[in-house]
Amino acid sequence: MSNLTLMIVLLAVLAITYQLGLVRTRQIAGHNATLRMHSRPHHYGVMVGLWTVLPAFFIFIIWSWSAPWALNQLLIAQLPEHIVNDPQELRVAIRRISNLAANFGIVSEAATWEIQAATFLSDARQLSQTLMLALMTTVAAAGALYGYRSISPLYRARNHIEKILQIVLVICSSIAVLTTLGIVLSMVGESLRFFSFVSPMDFFFGTTWNPRFSTAGVGEGSLTGDQGSFGMLPLLAGTFLIALVAMSVAIPLGLLAAIYLAEYASPKMRATAKPIIEMLAGIPTIVYGFFALVTVGPFLSMLGAHIGLDIRATSALTAGVVMGIMIIPFISSLSDDIITQVPKSLRDGSLGLGATKSETIRKVVLPAALPGIVGAILLGASRAIGETMIVVLAAGNSPSLTANPFEAVSTITVTIVNQLTGDNDFASPQSLVAFALGLTLFAITLILNVIALVIVRKYREQYE
Amino acid sequence: MNMNSNNGSVSDNQLIKNKVAASLARRHRQEKLLRGTGLAAVLISLALVSLLFINIFSKGLPAFWQTSITLDIYFDPSVLQISEKPVQRADEHDNAFRQRDLEWRSEVGRINFNRLISTALMDVLPDAEQHRRHVLRMVTSGERFALRDMVINDPSIIGSTQRLHLLTDANIDVWIKGNIDRSLPDHQQQLSPIVRQWADALYANGTIKNRFSFALFMNPDSRSSLASAGLAGAFMGSLFMMLIVMFLAVPLGVAAAIYLEEFAPRNKLTDLIEVNINNLAAVPSIVFGLLGAAVFIGMFNLPMSTPLVGGLVLSLMTLPTVIIATRSSLKAIPPSIRQAALGLGASKMQTIFHHVLPLAIPGILTASILGVAQALGEAAPLLLIGMKSFVATVSVSPMEQSTALPVQIFLWQGNELRNFFEARTSAAIIVLLTLMISLNAVAIWLRKRFEQRW
Amino acid sequence: MKTNSTLKMKAENVRVFYGANEAIKGIDMNVYQNEVLAFIGPSGCGKSTFLRCLNRMNDTIDQCRVTGLIELDGQDMYDPRLDVVQLRAQIGMVFQKPNPFPKSIYDNIAYGPKLHGLASKKSELDDIVESSLQKAGLWKEVKDRLDQPGTGLSGGQQQRLCIARTIAVSPEVILMDEPCSALDPIATSIIEELIDELKANYTIVMVTHNMQQAARVSDRTAFFHMGEMIEIGSTTEMFTKPNNKRTEDYITGRYG
Incomplete structure (x- = not known):
């Protein structure tokens, strides 16, 4: 039985037990004129359904995660010793045996021990599947019985369901946190592996970026010390150079556009220009x-x-200018929101003293909105530093330590893409360096984002 | 002191009036300056938007039409010597039949369909005999598979003559559309002189024509037959990923938002979660790609280059956007609704699921669509999980290798045949933008349709 | 109880429209030099709207249109050749809610004089700041912390700061839009005393929702109702024997 069918069956069981619970509740409620049921009938229905299906489902999940591992261990115990001792051979053998067991073809003739193991594996799989189904059925039946019998006017079905629902909601909201945790842990882990090849000093403060390709495996290169140089500074310089160009395009355009749209434009023009x-x-x-x-x-x-x-066609300037265009709306939109949040009373106070509109904007509105605007700019900068595709195509991919925007440069993001999409071995420093770079990038943007978010939030609270 | 006191003394008032008046000219100039530069900034921004669109559209629109050559192909029985198409017998096992069918297909596949094409070309090309080896350069190499598929689908056409529009070679498309400098010397031209002459002649007599390029939409990518490279494979990849994002990120995000907005106690921990989510929304997309490479591929051993992994990565990336937007639409529901429901004896859960959530649905939907649209355009994280590898088939499941529209754009822009692929890339961009704009239009429509003011 | 009969401002048949809605329906009014004129009336009666016409603050609201004639010292205030910047320097305004700028106390006061170029030297500016704060009765409280933000003061102090800020540009008329409505009773009485002192130098027009306040501080009172001015006259007379039934009903608390 495939997993899909199993899920469909579970859903069907859920529907049936729900109905059973519903009928039972109506029955009890009908007999019992004096005592009102605590919850609505469908709550009891759901309760019975969940009692039936949820435990069975958990068994399914646990089984599906653990059984393949257990079977694998049993299988390895079956195999000849010389195979087990060589990880490479073991991997190949296990794949071949799995294919045999699933009746797929394999390359070349199968050895006797392979056929034996395959038979064992296929039998064990069958047995495991049967065991799981039996267990699931028993648990489901027991759950159904328990749920069915606990239907009574005093049973607070709704509260129980709501508790379960709330737990589900908590699990969902923990995923965002888990993502961050996953990002940090995976990148720290891979970075540590990278730092076992290259010292952090050489990485963070090296001025040459020239990783060789890792064709001959990892060991030899690191022994001879000939594994290229992994100095990050040229990439960092390129990243900031491009971000600088981008921000010097985006800040004036975005800010002035925001000021105009918030303060001068007619409602009609604002309604047209803003979305565009x-x-x-x-x-x-x-x-x-x-x-x-x-x-x-x-x-x-x-x-x-x-x-x-x-000026090179692909240069820091090209990438920066285009990135600046991309960032205009981040700055203009957020600044616009922030400028319109400055209370009207401040504007009135200034205008009432005889200030012109531009004086009011420059001397009262902008200073009042400054923290928020700084936040918007920082968010824009973080976006510029983490941007990938524009720089991959337009920055020229030449990791040199230069402050000249007319030259081709390379950035952290470009290098991450290059190192991970080349033909490098995944375990080589050439690949692992991508994670160290990613960690650096994450740290830089994290700092910018947190500062920006805190500033913007403080600002919003001030005028709320 | 005196100048600032005001006992209605006319001279003092006049003095101040004069001072104010003296400052006016300068101040009004400043006013005009700010207003002018502001307007200029808006206009420049608008001009940049239009420049971008005009640029892409003017480059890409011509690529929706592609030159093809009209040929009368004779499905010559002497060339097409094949056994009969197998039919499943009543007592035959499925696998056995499939085996026979496969054998028959490979038999058809071994036939040189180029002979049919070159025979037909010889008829329309002047002086074809002297330039035999150039004849096949007229038609893109993938078209022989189109003929093969025709025979496989319907062997009865053998012996008949069919009038077909075959795609010309990509270089001929470039030549006829004028996307290459015609005055370049021979050795810099991608086509030999005779092929160029033929192309011009056939274009003049209408045998070669610009026709709507179905290949762009129906075919997967191709490296050997550039003229028939299409977006179908990338489109399917993107579609699968969008579905995964829709069914993963949206429900998870909405559930998380409901908890955080309605149930979570306000304390340091939820504060941290909030900062974390806001920050996650601003984490560079490429970092999610690294996460995907390390966790989904490295740890969970999910298959590389598949929409499954891509969809998971994009889901994680979209999740914070959905959470933030859902929270703000939940926030926008006035407390009076909640109080009314709670006052009638509904539990908190009932209040939220029966009263608050339905009212917030338009906002949630809008945000979700925008999140999906954003995911649709994302390329960087997909590169890191291997989705930039060349895939010449249209995948039918999210577990198969595939590429995605933005990645296809990335691959095409790097193709060596720049003259042809600059237009084709732009066309792919137009397709992508059209999809995204339609999604956005739906979102805007939904917002307008269900917008409610409190 | 008129103290002075020099005509300062004159309004004739003033109407204000918000889009198609007529908020002020033809008001005629004289304002005399160095008097305190109070506008009273139920909320939404148009008294604030009319007040804002008197220094053209309504210009800042889209869709707001003013017709009729308003004169300052015999000059048409809505004459297109007249510079509204100049006008607002002559007619200052204090708002309902204290709205100090998020700047230091000193910069709050110096803001107007700097804009209008009223001081050519730092010492002149210092003088203006000091005298304005003194006139607003705030000098003693803040002279040691002029560099601290104006938003850090108490509500009553903030409102006096705003009054000082207005005085600093030496206006001839000060408009006050419910200046005490956001303040506690003690701060209110301080402001009321201040208004009494200020009228020696300025003409003051104020809106108040508080009839007792009008009775305490104003020389004349105008009663507004539904966009019309029902009655204007000496405050004592209006509160003792109003001419109009509606005025009487309002004053005696029948509605409000």
Whole structure:
């Protein structure tokens, strides 16, 4: 029986037991004129259904997780010693035996011990499946009986269901936390593996980025010390250079646009222009990358040639300018919200003293909104630092330590992509370095985000 | 002191009036300056939006039409010497029949369908005899499989002549659309002189025509036959991932939001969770890709390059967006609704599920759609879980290797045949943007339709 | 009880429209120099709207249209050639809720004079700040902490700060829109005393929801109802023997 059928059966059982509970409740309620049922009939129905299905479902989950592992252990005990002792061979053998047991074909003739093991495995699987089904049926029946018999006017079915529901909700909301935990733990784990090859000093403060390819396995390279240099500084410099260019495009445009839309624009213009600008935020970054590569880059390069500047088509400038365009709406939208949150009474106070509108904006509204705007800018900067596709396509992928925006650079994100999508062995420092870079990136953006979020939140509370 | 006192003395008032008046010109100039630069910033931003769209659309729209050549293909029985198509016998086991069918298909597959194409081409190309080896350069190489599939589907066409529109080679498309400099010397041209002559001649007499490119939508990616590379595979990959995000991130996010907004006690822990979720929403997408590579592929051994893993990664990425948006639409439901329900004796759970949640659904739906749209456009994390590998089939399950629309765009923009793929990439972008804009339009429509003011 | 009969402001047939809705339905009124004129009436009667017409603060509200004539010293205030910046420097305004800027106390007061270029030297500015704070009766309380934020003061102090801020640009008329409604009784009485002192130098028009306050501080009172001015006259007369039935009903508490 496949898992899907099993789930369908469970659902059917749920529906049936729900009905049973419902009928039983109505019966009891009908007989009992003096005592009112504590909960509505469908609560009792759900209760019976859950008593039946939930324990069985848990057994299924636990079984599905543990049985393959247990079977594997049993299988290994069956295998000849020379196979078990060689991890490589063991992996191959287990795959072959699984395929045999599932009646798939395998390459080359099967050895006798393989056939024996396969027969054992297929029998054991059958047995395990039967055992599981038997256990599930028993537990479900017991649960159904218990649930059915506990229906009584005094039984607080609704409270029990709500408790269960609340637990489910708690589990769901813990997933977000688990994600963060997963990010941190997995990246720290892989980074530690990386730091067993390369010292953190060399990584964080090295000025040369030149990882070789790991073709000949890991061991030899690290023995001879010839595994390339993993200095992160050029990447960090490239990342910040591009972010700087991006912010110097996005801050003036975004902020001025926000000021105009919040303070000067007619409601009609605001209603039209705001969503159009915000569209920029919804465009996939790969599209910006393409735009940078085929349009903006050549244009800037041509412009540079006209005024006697040597601008590469793929450069920090190209990537930065396009990224700046992408970030405009992040800054304008958030700043707009923040500026409109500045209370009208402050504006009135200033205007009432005879200030012009621009004086009111510059001297009262903006200073009052400053913390919020700083928060918006920090969020924009964090976005710029973590952006990937634009830089992959348009930054030129040349890890050099330079402050010249007209040259090609590389960034942390570009390098993560390069190192993990190349033909590197997953366990080599060449691949593992991606996680160390990712951890660095996570830490930088985390700090920016937390500062920004705290500032924005404080600001909102101030005027709420 | 005196200047600031005001006993209605006309001279003092006049003095102040004069000072104010003296400052006016400068102040009004500043006013105009701020207003002007603000307007300029808005206009520049709007101009950038339109520039981006005009640029992509002007590049991409022509790629929705592709040159194809009209040929009368004779399904020559002397070439197509194949046994009869197997039919399942009543007593035959499924597997046995499948085996026979497979053998027959590979028999058909061994036939050189290019001979049919070149025979038909010889008829329409002038001086074809002298340039035999160039003849097949006219039609993209994948079309022979189209003929093969026709025969497999219906062997009875053997012996008949069919008028077919076959896609031309990608270079001919480039040549005819003028996407290459025609004055370049021969050795820099991608096509030999005779093929260029033929292309022009056939285009002039209508044998070669620009037709709507169904290949773009119906075919998977291709590396050998560039003209028939299409988006179908990437589309399926994206579709599977969107479904996973819809059925994973949305319910989980809504449930989490309900708990956090309605049940969670306000304490340090929930505060931490809130900061954590807000921060998670701003974590670079590529970090989620790393998480996917390390956890889903490294630890759980899920298959690489599959929409399953991609969908899981994108779900985690979308989750915070859904949580934040759902919380804010729950917040927007006025407390009076809750108090009314609680006052009638409903439990907290009943209040939320019967009264608050239904009212918040439009907001939740809108946010979910926007979250899904955002996930649809994401490329970076997918690269890290192997979805950039070339897949020449259309996957039919989320467990099969596949690519996704944004990744397909990434792959195509890097293709060496720039002249052809710049347009095709733009066309793919148009498809992606159209999908995203339609999703957004649905979201906006929903919001407008169900918007409620309190 | 008129102390002065020099005409300061004059309104003739003033109407205010919010979109199609007529909020003020033709009001004629004279304001005399150095008097305190109070507007009373039930909420929503248009008294604040009318007050805001007197320094064109209604300009900042979209869809708000004012017709009729309002003059300051015989000059049409709504003349398009007139600069509203100049006008508002002459007619200051204090609002219902204290609204100090999120700046230091000093900068709050110095804000207006700096904008209008009233002081050419730092010492002049210091003088303006000190004298304004003194006139507003706040100097003693804040002179040692001028560099601290104005928002840190108590409500009553904040409102006096706002009054001082208005005085600092040397206006001729001060408009006050329910200046005490957000304050406690003690702060209110301090402000009321202040208004009494200020009228020696300024013409004051105030809106109040509090009839006793009008009775205590104003020379003349105008009663508004449903966008119309029902009655205007000497405060003592209006509170002892009103001419109009509606005024009487309101004063005696039949509605409000």
